[in-house]
Amino acid sequence: MQSSSKKFSERFIEGLLLISSSITSLTVVLIVLFLFKEGLGLFSHSAIEEGNVIAVNKNNQVSVLSAEQLKDIFDQKIVNWKELGGSNDSIILFRLEDISNYYSDEQIGENFEHLPECISKLNDSISGIISFFPDKYWTTGFKGKKIEFNKITIKEVFAGKEWFPTAHPAAQLGIAPLLLGTLWVSLGAILLALPLGLASAVYLSEIANKKVRSILKPLIELLAGIPSVVYGFFGLVVIVPLIQQLFNLPVGETGLAGSIILGIMALPTIITISEDAMNTTPRAMKEASLALGASKWQTIYKIVIPYSISGITAAAILGIGRAIGETMAVLMVTGNAAIIPHSLLEPVRTIPATIAAELGEAPAGGLHYKALFALGCILFVITLIINLIVEFISSRKKYQNS
Amino acid sequence: MNLPDENKLEKLKKRRQRIAFIILGTIGYSIVAILISILTFIIVKGISVISWDFLTSMPEEGMTKGGIFPAILGSFYLVTGSIIVAFPIGIMAAICMNEYVKHGTAKKIIKQMTNNLAGVPSIVFGLFGMALFVNKLGFGDSIIAGSFTLGLLILPIIIRTTEEALKSVDDTFRQASIGLGASKWQTTKNVVLPIAFPKIITGMILSIGRVSGETAPILFTVAAYFLPRLPQSMFDQAMALPYHLYVLATSGTNISESRPMAYGTALVLVVIVLFTNLLANALRKYFSNKVKMN
Numbered sequence: 301m302q303s304s305s306k307k308f309s310e311r312f313i314e315g316l317l318l319i320s321s322s323i324t325s326l327t328v329v330l331i332v333l334f335l336f337k338e339g340l341g342l343f344s345h346s347a348i349e350e351g352n353v354i355a356v357n358k359n360n361q362v363s364v365l366s367a368e369q370l371k372d373i374f375d376q377k378i379v380n381w382k383e384l385g386g387s388n389d390s391i392i393l394f395r396l397e398d399i400s401n402y403y404s405d406e407q408i409g410e411n412f413e414h415l416p417e418c419i420s421k422l423n424d425s426i427s428g429i430i431s432f433f434p435d436k437y438w439t440t441g442f443k444g445k446k447i448e449f450n451k452i453t454i455k456e457v458f459a460g461k462e463w464f465p466t467a468h469p470a471a472q473l474g475i476a477p478l479l480l481g482t483l484w485v486s487l488g489a490i491l492l493a494l495p496l497g498l499a500s501a502v503y504l505s506e507i508a509n510k511k512v513r514s515i516l517k518p519l520i521e522l523l524a525g526i527p528s529v530v531y532g533f534f535g536l537v538v539i540v541p542l543i544q545q546l547f548n549l550p551v552g553e554t555g556l557a558g559s560i561i562l563g564i565m566a567l568p569t570i571i572t573i574s575e576d577a578m579n580t581t582p583r584a585m586k587e588a589s590l591a592l593g594a595s596k597w598q599t600i601y602k603i604v605i606p607y608s609i610s611g612i613t614a615a616a617i618l619g620i621g622r623a624i625g626e627t628m629a630v631l632m633v634t635g636n637a638a639i640i641p642h643s644l645l646e647p648v649r650t651i652p653a654t655i656a657a658e659l660g661e662a663p664a665g666g667l668h669y670k671a672l673f674a675l676g677c678i679l680f681v682i683t684l685i686i687n688l689i690v691e692f693i694s695s696r697k698k699y700q701n702s
Numbered sequence: 703m704n705l706p707d708e709n710k711l712e713k714l715k716k717r718r719q720r721i722a723f724i725i726l727g728t729i730g731y732s733i734v735a736i737l738i739s740i741l742t743f744i745i746v747k748g749i750s751v752i753s754w755d756f757l758t759s760m761p762e763e764g765m766t767k768g769g770i771f772p773a774i775l776g777s778f779y780l781v782t783g784s785i786i787v788a789f790p791i792g793i794m795a796a797i798c799m800n801e802y803v804k805h806g807t808a809k810k811i812i813k814q815m816t817n818n819l820a821g822v823p824s825i826v827f828g829l830f831g832m833a834l835f836v837n838k839l840g841f842g843d844s845i846i847a848g849s850f851t852l853g854l855l856i857l858p859i860i861i862r863t864t865e866e867a868l869k870s871v872d873d874t875f876r877q878a879s880i881g882l883g884a885s886k887w888q889t890t891k892n893v894v895l896p897i898a899f900p901k902i903i904t905g906m907i908l909s910i911g912r913v914s915g916e917t918a919p920i921l922f923t924v925a926a927y928f929l930p931r932l933p934q935s936m937f938d939q940a941m942a943l944p945y946h947l948y949v950l951a952t953s954g955t956n957i958s959e960s961r962p963m964a965y966g967t968a969l970v971l972v973v974i975v976l977f978t979n980l981l982a983n984a985l986r987k988y989f990s991n992k993v994k995m996n
Contacts, residue, residue, distance in 0.1 A: 313887050317802055320794035324861065327854050331822065356745025422922040425951060443994060482774055503730035507723055516734055518983065523737045525908070525975045529944040530968050531953045534740050537961075539718035562742070597719035625823025627918040628944070652825040652918070659829070659922055664837055678827040680822065687821035691814075 302324030319495030333699030335680055338673035342457070346449035347470040352470065353435045354447040355419075359429050362386040364448050366570040367456065368471040372431060374469060381428060381629055393423060394431035401631050433530035440664045457674070463638040463649075463653060465658070465668040473671050481648035483554070484641050485630060486623035489566055494616050496563075504571065505578040506600050517575070524568035532632035535561040540633055555648040561629045566619040573618060577611020578604050600626070614690045625679060627652035651675050720969040741972065748969025751962045757970075765928065766959040770967055776845075776940030780924065781913045783849025783858060789906060790858030791853075794795060799861075801890050802869040820858035825918040827855050832922040846936040848924030855919055861953040863905025867898040873968055885916065900989035904982040910979035915971055927953075943971050 333462075347367030348354060354370065356362065362384050370379045373391060382388045399408065403418050416437040423429055423444030431444075438446070452473060460474015501518075503577055504513055544552030580603045589599040605612070635647025636657060655672050662668035755769055762768030795812075803809045831851030841847040871894050879889040895902075917925075924947035933940045950964035953958070 310887050312884055314802060319797075320791045321798035321803070321812050323791050323795065324819045324857055325812060326817050327857070328815050328822075330834060331826065331830045334828070334830055334838075337835060430932075496733055499726050499729040500733045505724040507726060508730070516730075516895050519734065519738065522976065522979050523741070523977055525743075526910050527917070527944055527975065529915065529917045529947050530971055531740075531746065531946055533968050534743065534965060536951055538743065543937055549929065563735065567737070568886035571733075587726050595715045595719045597722045598715070600722075608767075621821065624895055625824070625825070628823040628948060634950070652823060655825050656918055656921055660834070673829060673833070676826050683821050684818060687818060691817060 319333075328625070331680065335673055335677045337658040338363045338670050339677040340674070342473070342667070342670040342674045343452055343454065345452055345670065347452055347456075347473065347667070349469055349471070351666065352469060353433060353438045354449075355423050355431050355433075355442070356443040357423055357429055357449060358443065359427060360386055360445060362447070363445065364450065365453070366450065367472060368460070368462075370420065370449075370470040371462075371464075371467060374432070389428040391430055392426055392428045393403060394419075394426075394433075396430055396433045399430055416442070432443075442677065461640060463654070465662070465671050472668055473667075475651075477638050478497055478649055478651050478654055478675065479678075480640055481625055481638075483651040484557050484644060484648060485558040485562060485621055485650055488644055489562035489623045490492065490616060490620050492559060492563035493566040493570055493619060497567050497615070497619075498574055498612065500567075501571045501575040501578060502600060502605070505575045506596070506604060517572070520568050520571050524572070527628075527633075528626060528661050529628040531561055531565050532629035533535065534699070535629060535633040543645075549645060551647065553633055553647055555634060555641055555647050558630045558634040558648065558650070559644060561633055562623045565626065565629060566623055569622060570615045570619045573615035574608065574612045577608035578614070580611070581607045584590050610693050610696065614693045617686055617690050617693070621690070623685050624650075624686070625652060627656050631656050651679050655679075660662055716723050718729030734976075736863070744965070744972050745905055748965040748967075748972075752969060756966055760930075761928065761963075762920045764956055765963060766956055767963075768944060770800055770943070770963070770970065770984045772929060773941040773943045773946035773967065774970070775932060776942040777944075778916050778923075779845050779936075779940055779944055780848050780852055780920065783845060783936070784852035784913050785906060785910070787850055787853025788857045788860050788909070792857050793902065795857075796861045796864035796868060797890060800865050801886065801894065811915055815847055816858050816861055818863075819854070821828050823918075824916055825905065825921075828921050828923065830854075831919055836923055837880050841937065843922070843924055843926070843939045844925055844937045845933060845940050848920045848942075849936075851923045852913050853917045854914060857896050857914065859909050859912065863904050863908070864898070865900030867892060867905070868894070870901065900985060904986050907982040907985070911975045914978075915944050920945060927976040942965060943974075948972065 322420065348370070354365070360381065363382060365384070368379065369384060374393060376393070378384065378391065380388065380390050380630070399415070399418060402422060408415050416439045419431060419433055419437055420439070420442045423431055423442070430447075457475055458472050458479075459476060460472065462472040462474045464472040465476055467677050504516060508516065535557055539556050540552035542552070543549065543554060543557050543560075585603055586599055587602045588672075590596070594602065601695055630650050631653040634649065634653065636649045637647035638649045640653070641648045643697055655675055658668070659672050662672055757769060758771050759773065760771055778811035795816075799809055799812060803812075828851065831847060831854075835847035835850050836843060839847075868966045875893050875897065876889055879893045880886075885891070922941055924940055925942050926939040927949055929939060929941055947964060948965040950960045950967060
């Protein structure tokens with residue numbers, strides 16, 4: 301009796317342990333599910349603001365517009381239908397608030413009861429009109445033509461050069477500036493951090509004596525724990541003004557500031573990982589090199605560094621991964637302008653910073669919200685790939701060693 | 703053709719080495735100097751702001767005066783909440799992987815997934831927490847939603863440190879216990895866990911530091927810009943130290959006047975991280991000495 305109850309409790313505990321250990325897997329699956337469900341929802345939307353209609357005169361030959369064309373029309377960059385393949389007729393914009401230019405309050409009616417009729421008449425009488433209004437005013441017998449919008453395409457999103465998700469009347473969801481911004485800042489960070497971090501790692505692992513090392517290493521590890529918002533704050537009060545003065549810029553919040561802060565943040569990671577890798581160099585190899593008459597420095601760059609190159613690569617890639625995913629510090633120092641950067645001395649905006657800055661204002665379930673989740677998907681995929689590469693490199697190393 | 707004589711070569715080699723070492727040493731020390739100067743900057747600028755009042759009173763006059771008590775309290779709630787979420791699960795998962803499922807595909811998958819989770823950027827945790835806990839489960843912006851989000855974030859850390867702690871327990875202990883007729887769970891509970899416990903605790907202490915500093919995951923799950931009163935239940939929003947620092951630094955009503963408050967908040971955050979790290983290190987050292995003495 302006792303033994304069977306013991307068996308049951310053992311089994312129960314085993315089950316509990318198994319469930320616990322599957323929670324991380326479950327979380328990853330849930331993250332993928334939730335992110336992609338919302339993010340991919342973007343592609344079943346059209347770019348025009350929900351609940352609105354774009355209408356033109358019924359004789360207009362244009363019947364399909366892209367989000368970008370629509371934006372250019374309303375920004376008055378395109379002023380003639382000819383440019384869109386229509387007849388030679390200048391474009392006349394009509395937004396709901398323009399109605400008072402055409403009709404008096406009495407004609408519209410006290411409760412706007414004649415408003416649909418008025419809009420309909422306008423669309424009928426002005427040949428070059430394009431009007432943007434809520435779809436509740438699109439009534440039966442409307443004398444005009446509705447412009448059709450394609451669903452947002454993957455190409456539009458990835459190749460689009462403008463990120464302006466709250467634009468009227470059509471959101472611009474090109475993520476190229478964000479992708480490039482993220483890459484610029486991260487690459488800048490790694491270009492700063494890798495040589496410096498590597499040099500420090502060599503010094504710590506091969507040159508410094510034991511006592512110095514036992515002080516410096518925990519110190520550097522400690523600095524990896526400082527919250528990113530503190531680094532961001534430091535960047536904001538020290539590095540941003542410094543860059544502004546040094547390069548005589550209108551604003552100091554630039555990609556360079558982001559790169560410097562991210563570089564500083566990546567240093568502890570790079571130093572500790574590559575130092576660990578160098579430490580695994582077999583002593584016999586180093587001694588053999590020294591015995592052949594090589595100097596210590598020759599041994600370092602001919603034996604230690606080539607031997608630990610995969611660990612160093614892993615450190616570099618991991619550093620890039622951290623930099624790409626880093627949010628707060630970048631958000632605070634890069635100026636967050638969603639334009640394609642031409643140099644590191646301009647404000648840039650990264651993917652994580654965009655999510656952090658905009659999600660609070662995006663209504664849940666809307667186009668903007670879904671677009672930000674799509675950005676989250678991209679970020680998740682990039683970092684996942686980077687992690688898999690790092691693991692692949694380090695597991696291959698282990699295999700070689702055994 | 704004259705061969706360069708050996709002495710000269712030797713000298714050249716020495717000189718190259720000296721130059722290289724000087725350069726490497728300079729870089730190494732200046733990196734450490736930069737990192738330390740960041741810390742010093744925060745400490746020096748913040749120390750004059752810190753007072754008992756600063757730590758225990760509410761923010762006043764558009765966060766330019768008063769204290770940061772609600773942010774400290776909020777962070778405390780979040781740390782406690784996320785530890786409650788992650789600690790039991792993390793320890794059980796590590797036990798499962800280290801004591802029960804030692805080999806095979808299942809373990810490989812679990813390990814891979816845990817690594818993947820550890821690599822997910824914190825802002826993605828924020829998105830996920832918002833989609834699942836805030837919207838889907840209907841918690842709203844609340845301490846509980848934030849605790850779950852942060853709990854999942856530190857889960858891989860706790861699993862990893864616990865696993866290392868369990869691995870450091872010598873197998874002879876397990877064999878002796880099994881040999882005496884104890885079951886696997888009895889062995890784990892009565893022999894392995896007590897020995898590994900101090901190291902497990904250090905993992906928990908380190909994750910306290912991590913949770914206190916994370917900002918991105920709480921942006922959309924719990925953090926409030928400003929609350930006139932303290933949170934009353936776990937379904938309330940809360941202020942939190944890192945988000946408070948972000949607000950003070952970038953979007954307060956009067957940035958230049960709230961700057962001292964920002965320095966103070968940054969110092970509190972830094973002190974929490976320093977303290978948890980030092981404590982974890984000290985504990986690790988203390989217990990490793992103790993084990994050796996036995």
